[in-house]
Amino acid sequence: xxxxxxxxxxxxxxxxxxxxxxxxAHSKDHREVEEADGAELLERILDRENLNKAYKxxxxxxxxxxxxxxxxxxxxxxxxxxxxxxLGSIRSGKYKPQPVRRKEIPKADGGVRQLxxxxxxxxVIQQAIAQQLTPIYEPLFSENSFGYRPxxxxxxxxxxxxxxxxxxxxxxxxxxxxxxxxxxxxxxLMNMLREQVSDKRVTELIKRYLKSGVMEDGLLVKTExxxxxxxxxxxxxxxxxxxxxxxxxxxRGVPVIRYAxxxxxxxxxxxxxxxxxxSCRKYLEGKLKLKVNAEKSSVVSVLAIRNFKFLGFAxxxxxxxxxxxxxxxxxxxxxxxxxxxxxxxxxxxVRVVMESVKVYIRGWLGYxxxxxxxxxxxxxxxxxxxxFRMYIWKQWKKAKTRVENLMKLGMPDWQAYRNGNTRxxxxxxxxxxxxxxTITNKRLAQAGYFSILDRYESLHSNA
Numbered sequence: 001x002x003x004x005x006x007x008x009x010x011x012x013x014x015x016x017x018x019x020x021x022x023x024x025a026h027s028k029d030h031r032e033v034e035e036a037d038g039a040e041l042l043e044r045i046l047d048r049e050n051l052n053k054a055y056k057x058x059x060x061x062x063x064x065x066x067x068x069x070x071x072x073x074x075x076x077x078x079x080x081x082x083x084x085x086x087l088g089s090i091r092s093g094k095y096k097p098q099p100v101r102r103k104e105i106p107k108a109d110g111g112v113r114q115l116x117x118x119x120x121x122x123x124v125i126q127q128a129i130a131q132q133l134t135p136i137y138e139p140l141f142s143e144n145s146f147g148y149r150p151x152x153x154x155x156x157x158x159x160x161x162x163x164x165x166x167x168x169x170x171x172x173x174x175x176x177x178x179x180x181x182x183x184x185x186x187x188x189l190m191n192m193l194r195e196q197v198s199d200k201r202v203t204e205l206i207k208r209y210l211k212s213g214v215m216e217d218g219l220l221v222k223t224e225x226x227x228x229x230x231x232x233x234x235x236x237x238x239x240x241x242x243x244x245x246x247x248x249x250x251x252r253g254v255p256v257i258r259y260a261x262x263x264x265x266x267x268x269x270x271x272x273x274x275x276x277x278x279s280c281r282k283y284l285e286g287k288l289k290l291k292v293n294a295e296k297s298s299v300v301s302v303l304a305i306r307n308f309k310f311l312g313f314a315x316x317x318x319x320x321x322x323x324x325x326x327x328x329x330x331x332x333x334x335x336x337x338x339x340x341x342x343x344x345x346x347x348x349x350v351r352v353v354m355e356s357v358k359v360y361i362r363g364w365l366g367y368x369x370x371x372x373x374x375x376x377x378x379x380x381x382x383x384x385x386x387x388f389r390m391y392i393w394k395q396w397k398k399a400k401t402r403v404e405n406l407m408k409l410g411m412p413d414w415q416a417y418r419n420g421n422t423r424x425x426x427x428x429x430x431x432x433x434x435x436x437x438t439i440t441n442k443r444l445a446q447a448g449y450f451s452i453l454d455r456y457e458s459l460h461s462n463a
Contacts, residue, residue: 041199045132046087054127055079058120058232066119067101067215075120090125093201097122099213099220100228114182116214116228126209126233129202133236136196141239142246147260148235155370157259158313158324161266164255165302165315165322169266171273172308175280176296180261181234182226184241185289186210189227192240209233235260241288248283249276257310264310266302273299313371323372334364335380342387344394344426351448353391357384358450365452369459377456388449389439390430409438 044050059072070078079086089095100116107113118126134150141149146157161172177183186207193203214221214228227234238260250256254276255266265280267273277299284290300307302315305328312330316323326334341357396402403420407413419434429435445451 041132041197042091042201042205045128045202046090050131051124051128054124054131054232057127057131058123063120063123063230064103064117065101066117066122067098068119070120072120075124079121079124086121090205091201093204095205095208097125097209097212099215100230102214102216103230113229114179115230117230118209118212122209122212123232125205126231129206130233130236133197137236137240137243140196141243142250142256142258144250144256145239145243145246145258147258147262148239154259154311154313154367157257158310158315159370160255160257161264161302161310162315162322162324164257164266168268169255170302171267171270172300172302172310173265173267173273173277173280174296174298174300174308174310175263175265175277175284176293177261177263177284178291178293179226180290181229181238183290184225184227184237186225188289189237189241192244206233206237245280245283245288248287249280259311262311270299312368316372324370326368326371326373330368331376334368338380338384339387342384342391344391347395350388350392350395354388354448354450358448361450361452361455365455365459369456374453374456374460377453381451381453384452385441385444385449386427386430388444389435390426392439393429393435394426406434406438409443411438 055076063072065071086095098119098121100118103115103117104112105115138149144160146152146154146160189210190203190207193206197203209231210227211223213223227237242258242261242263246256246258249265257264257266263280265273265276267276277297281292281297284292298307302308303317305314308314309327309329312327314325314327316325337360338357341360342353346353393402396405399421403416406416406420411419422429422434424432424434441449
């Protein structure tokens, strides 16, 4: 099985060499971790400075209260008052985390994502644990694992896919895991933790968090598997759980690009990719006891316009080679959001609407700005300006108001009277000289219009 999908013998030789090298590195890392860890890990977690840092991080994330209703602000005074009692119960192994509060977040595909919101106190403790475990596990993670890691990003992940495509890896195995965070096997996860963490108090504390349960409609539901999304510790545990998959498949000379539970495995031929899909499925379901969604897991070309989608991105190829695109679904979603933000029925001041659009554009381009889409952003600019002209035209409402405003903007009286009484529809007027010659691009900018194209070009000029 080791070489069944490899292209030639050189890959197999490299596979064996890399396995030996990785095994040696892992063994060395493990020894170093054991020497540094001992039974002192819990004390580092409960160190005042570490806990203060954890609280500040939780506060900065602005999360909602857990089942106890305690806010982040309320928690500070509580922690000060009960600090010694809390630390004592954790050290003695008597601390019992509270159940998480269930919250459902709608997904783009129509389903829901199950979140589990811990109490603020538990979030602080989880964050404190994560801060001390991260330096232990970071050296052990694959360089092609990009989710929830310092110095890593989704943009870097799609960039890596592009780099491999340029090397001839033109076929992608897209793997979708069904309810990944909710199906982590506790026994397997705890065994993985014990490989690196020798302080039993820490592993037992983490186990208690995994077993703390979920409150649903006032009833406590036991958690026999999974690590609910919503807690600061869950992303790290999720990475630890799939790390063995990264090294098992990636150690065979196969490119594995992973962002949390979003996985792409690359191959140079369709046949190799099909074999990889089956190998990955067997490992994920057999060894890690996860469920691969057969309907959403498939082999596709990295250039498949509709079918290849990774973290909202896709790839294209032009005269200069491969480039990164925003996937059509991502573009459609963004444009729909802009359409909602500029809906002419909301009745808000146009400057307020422009500010909300500005905030959205900055965030969206902060994520998708890496994509090649200059001409598209130019088109969107034109479309969005027209949307704002339509918005303003509707706000003027009466023909008298429109005539007066057109005159104020420099239109001759007779022309203002004729255009102010036009029977053309809102969209038609917005695209006509009636408004393009009066509500000019310059005037829109003065009112607060934020150019998508200008922002996009500034990102690329600074890259």
